Amino acid sequence: KQEVTQIPAALSVPEGENLVLNCSFTDSAIYNLQWFRQDPGKGLTSLLLIQSSQREQTSGRLNASLDKSSGRSTLYIAASQPGDSATYLCAVMAAGNKLTFGGGTRVLVKP
Amino acid sequence: DTAVSQTPKYLVTQMGNDKSIKCEQNLGHDTMYWYKQDSKKFLKIMFSYNNKELIINETVPNRFSPKSPDKAHLNLHINSLELGDSAVYFCASSQDLDRSQETQYFGPGTRLLVL
Numbered sequence: 003k004q005e006v007t008q009i010p011a012a013l014s015v016p017e018g019e020n021l022v023l024n025c026s027f028t029d030s031a032i033y034n035l036q037w038f039r040q041d042p043g044k045g046l047t048s049l050l051l052i053q054s055s056q057r058e059q060t061s062g063r064l065n066a067s068l069d070k071s072s073g074r075s076t077l078y079i080a081a082s083q084p085g086d087s088a089t090y091l092c093a094v095m096a097a098g099n100k101l102t103f104g105g106g107t108r109v110l111v112k113p
Numbered sequence: 114d115t116a117v118s119q120t121p122k123y124l125v126t127q128m129g130n131d132k133s134i135k136c137e138q139n140l141g142h143d144t145m146y147w148y149k150q151d152s153k154k155f156l157k158i159m160f161s162y163n164n165k166e167l168i169i170n171e172t173v174p175n176r177f178s179p180k181s182p183d184k185a186h187l188n189l190h191i192n193s194l195e196l197g198d199s200a201v202y203f204c205a206s207s208q209d210l211d212r213s214q215e216t217q218y219f220g221p222g223t224r225l226l227v228l
Contacts, residue, residue, distance in 0.1 A: 033212040038219075045117075045203060045219040046156075053213040091156065098169060099144070099207075101217060103156040 004029045008092055008104035016112050021079035023107045025092030030070050037066050037077050038091040040106070046091065050077070082111045116140050117220035119204050125226045126194060134189045134223045136204030144168070145187035146217065147179060148203040156203070162187050163209070194227045201225070 005028045015021060025035070034053050038046040050059045052068040052075065059066050063080040079086055092104040117138045126132055138145060146169075147159040161169035165181045176192045191198060204220040 034214070034216075036216055043222075045221040046205075048216045048218070051214070051216050055213065089154065093156075095212060095215065099161065099212065099215070100158055100169060102158075106154050 004032075004094060004096055004100075004102045006092060006094055006102050006104035008090075008107050010107060011105065012108040012110075014110040014112065015082055017082060017084060019082055019111075021077075021082050021086070021109060021111075023077040023079075023090050023092075023109070025075040025077070025104055027073045027075075027094050027102075029096065030073055031096060032070065033095045035066075035068050035075050036093045036095065036101070037064075037075075038093065040089045040091055042088075049090075082109075084111050084113050087111050117204055117206055117218050119202075119220040119223050121223060122221065123224050123226075125228065127228055128194055128196060130194050131190070131192045132194060132225070133191070134202055134204075134225075136187045136189070136220060138185055138204075138206040138218070138220075140206055140208070140218060141185075142206035142218070143184065143209045144207045145181065146205040146207075147187065147189050148205060148219075150201040150203060150222070152200070160187075160189075196227050199225055199227045 009024045036051045037049045050066045052059045065078045089106045091106045093101045144163045146161045150156045160179045162181045178190045181187045201222045205217040207217045
C-alpha cells in the first residue's frame, strides 16, 4: 500500500528565504509525482508534475526534483514571498489512476 | 469560467439526515473523482467514474453513493449522516492521457458539518 509522507508539517520563514519541502513515498512504482497548493477554504491548484522518467521540473521560482529509486521528492521555492503562504501537498499517481496524497506542509512566509 | 464547480459550498445538517453534493466540470474530461479531506487535512480518494462508469471504489461505507448522470456531472449522495462524515469533500476531474502526464483539476470543496 502506497504511503506518502511530508516533512516538515509546518514551516515559517521570513520573506526572501528559500523554501525546501520534502516528500517521501513507499512504493516506487509510480506514473508521476505532483505538487499542489491549497489555500485556506479553497481547492487544490496543480503546481508541478514530474513524470516517473524525469528527474525534475521547473516553473518560475518553483523547482521540484524526483528520485524514484529512493522514493523522494523535494520542492524548492526560491526567494519566498508572503503570497507563497499556503499548504503544499505532494501526491503520487500509481496503478488504478489513484492519487495518493501526503499530509501537506503548511507554509507561512512572514513579511 | 469555473472549470470544476461544486454545490453547496457549505452544508450543515443533523445526524441521520440524507444529503447530496453536486459536481460539474466544463473541461470535457472523461474521468471524475470524489475525495474526502478529514480534520487532519489528509486527502483520500473515495470514488472515480470514467464516462459514467464506476472505476475506483475505495473502502467507503455504502451510505455513500455516487451518481453520474452524464460525463460532466458526478454527484455524491450520503444517507444517514454520521458525525464522522464531517469533512471537506472535493470533486476533481482529469482527461484520459498517458498516465505519466495526467493531472487532476479540483473543485473548491464542500464543507460538511454534521451536528
